[in-house]
Amino acid sequence: MQLVQEQKGDGLTFRVHALTHVIRYSASSSGELDETRQMDGRFTVEAQLHGSGVLIEPGAFQYSHGNIQAKVEQQAKGGFLSRAIATAGTGESAFATRFTGQGKVWTEPTRKHFIIAESSGAKGDDMILDDKAFYMAQDTMQLGTHTHNSIAGALSGNGLRQPKLSGKGIFVVESPVPVSEVEVIELSGSDSLIVDGDLMLMYSASLNVELRPLVRGLRNALRSGEGLVFMISGQGTVFLTPTHSNLSAASL
Template sequence: MILLSFEENVNVISRFDNEQFKVEILEHKKLNGTDDVSLGDTLYFAQKSGITLKQVRITMKNSSLTTETGALQFMKGQLEMESKLGGVGGLAKKMLTSALTDETITRPVYKGSGEIHLEPSFGHFIILKLNNEEVVVDQGIFYCCDSKLDVSVIRQKNLVTGLIGGEGLFQTKVSGTGFLVVKVPVPEIEIKKEVLNGETLQVDGSFALLRKGKVEFTIQKSSKSLIGSFTSGEGLLQTFKGTGEVWLAPTLPAYNDIYLEDTDQDADDSPGKLSWIRRLLDIFS
C-alpha cells in the first residue's frame, strides 16, 4: 500500500471530544527517512521493535489551552498566544519559583478557534478527564490541558522527601474539571494504576508517575532503624497513603538499565551502537 498523504500515515490512537475541544493522540505509522542515510539502521530497528512517533493535535472552538513551554510545533486559525506574568510582583515570584523548581517562569496560553499541533515525541501521551479532581504529576510529565484547570507548583513537605525520594522538591499540581494530557516514558499498557482506599503503598525506586485524589506522599524507612533500612538492601521507600490512585511504571527501571549499559560503552565502538534497540527487539520478539 502506498501512502500518499499525512493523514493516511497517521492513526488516531486516543481521542477526547467536547463542545470546545477535540484532542487527538496521533501515531505516525512509518518514518520514511530524511536525506541523512545514516539514520537508516536506527529507523529500521526502532520500527521493528514497535517504537513509533506520536503527536498531540488539538482542535479548539472559542476555547483556551495551556501547554508546557516549548511544546508548540505549529498552529492554524484564529488563535493567539499570551503569557501572564502578573505584574512586577508576580514576575519576581515566578522567577524565584522557576529558579527553585527547575520549571519555566510561565506556561503559554492559546485562545480562540483553530488547530494546534504540539511537538512530536517517541514518548507516550495519555489523556485524562478530570471532574473536580486533583492530580499531582512528576516533573516533565505535564504537557497540556484545558485552561479551565488550575496548574500550580507544590513543594514537598520536607527536604528529605524531595531530595531522597527522587521526585524533586517540587511537583506540578493540576486541579478542577477538564482534560489533561500527560507525557509518560512508557506505554499506558505498562502503567499499573494502584487504587488506594485509606491504604498505604510503598515503592522502592523512582517510577511513580502521578497521584490522584487525597493521597499523601512521604519517604519512610523500610525498617524501624535507619541502619536497618540500608543493611536490608531496600533503604528508603516512597510512601503513598490515603484515598485515590497512584500510577506506577514498573518496567521503567529496566529501560533505564538498558540505557545506562549502552551509554557506558565507548561512543566510537560501532558494535555497541543501537544496542539498546536491538536488546528491546530481542526481548519483545
Template sequence: MDHEVTSRPSFALLTVSLDRGEAVRAEAGAMVSHDPGVDIETNATGGFLKSLRRAVGGESFFQNTFTATEGGDVQFAPPLPGDIEHLELRGETVYVQSGSYLAGDANLDVDTDFGGARTFLGGEGLFLLRVAGDGPLFVSSYGAIEAIDLDDRDSFVVDTGHVVAFEETADFTVRRVGGLRSTLTSGEGLVCEFTGSGTVWLQSRSQDAFLSWLIPKLPTRSSSSST
C-alpha cells in the first residue's frame, strides 16, 4: 500500500494506492475520489469511532472500507484545513483523538478506549481511539502537526484541544488549569500532562478555540429576523 500526501500543510490531501486485495478503512465523509477498480463497503459501527458521542448525543456513525478489486487509488481529506501525518504501526499501539482519525489499514484494530475517554470527558469533547496492530495509519490535524519527543523532557503539558495522538508508552494525566476561577477567566480548560517516553503529536489550532471565537460573532435569530 503506497501513499502520497500533497497540498500540505494547510490543505493536505491523501492518495492511497491499493494493489488488488488491499483494503483501507476511513471515516465516513473522508473520501474525495476513487478509481473504478476500488469497491466501497459501508458498515455501521458500535465500538469504533465516535461511539461515546453516539451514545451520549444520539449521533450515528458509519465507516467505509475501500477494497481494490483490480487496483487503484483512493483519495481522502479531513473536514478541517490542516495537515495529514502517516504513522506506520508495527505491533504498536497509539491513542488518537477521534476527530483526528482519517484512515488506516483495514487490518488495524481501532476501538474506543473507554478508560481514556472517561478521563478526557470534561466538556472539551475529546474522545480517544485505541489503534493497534500492523499497517499504515493516517491522522489529520486542524492546522499544522508537530511531533514532540518525550524522551527529551521530564514532562510536557498541552491543552487537550491540541492533542492529535500519542504513543502507548506515554503516561498522561488530565487536570484543569488552576482553580475554577482561573479556568473561567483564562480561556483555558483541561490540560494533559505527559510523562514517560514516546511521541506526542500536536495540532497548532484547536477546534474548541475556533468555535469559542466564532459563535459569539454569529447573528442571533431575533437579530436576523429584524433585519
C-alpha cells in the first residue's frame, strides 16, 4: 500500500492508502529480488485509535485490530418517522457505526477517492456536504441534516436537504476526484466565489449561496453563453472539484 494522505487529531489518526500490485520483479545489485509496484485504482481508509472514537458509514467497515468496541448509533434526532424524513434526500443513513478503544480500524477497499479535513467546532464552522459524501468522522462530531430555504439549494443538484457535519474533529469524505485535484478556497467576507456547475464537494454552513445569472439582462446572457451560476459569499471555506465533469448550473 502507498500512503496518500494522513492527518492526526485528538486521540486518533486518519490515513488514506492506495492499494498497489506488483508489475515487475528485478534482481538488485546485491542479488535480492526487488518489486516494482503501481497503484491499482483502489483506496482504503485506516483509523488508528488511541483514546478517541470514530463514526463510520454503514457497510464501510472491513476489519479492526486491537482492543476495539463497536456499536450502532443514531445520528438523526427524533422518532423513526422524523429521522426518515430528515435523512430523506441526503443519501445518508440515520445511523452510523461507532468504534472506540485502542487499535486500528480499516475500511473496505473501493475505487472512490477520499479527502481528510478538519473542523474547529467554532460557531459557523459546520460543513455542508455533497450528497452521499460522508464516510468517516471523529466521534466528537455529529452528522445531521441541513435543509435549504432557498431555490439555490434546491437546484444545486443535491435537493432540499444535504448532510451537515458539526462539532470539533477530523473527518473523511468521499470525492469524485483525487485529493491533489481538490481546490480549497478561503473566503474572507470581503470577496466572493462564482461557480458554474455543481462542483462544491463541501462548504462552510456560514456561507451564503445564491443561484443567479452571471450577467444581467437576457441579451447579455445570450451573448455570454452563460446561464445561471452559484454566487458564494461570506466567510468560510469551499472545497471545489473543478476537474470533475458534472451538471452545469447554466443548463438548469
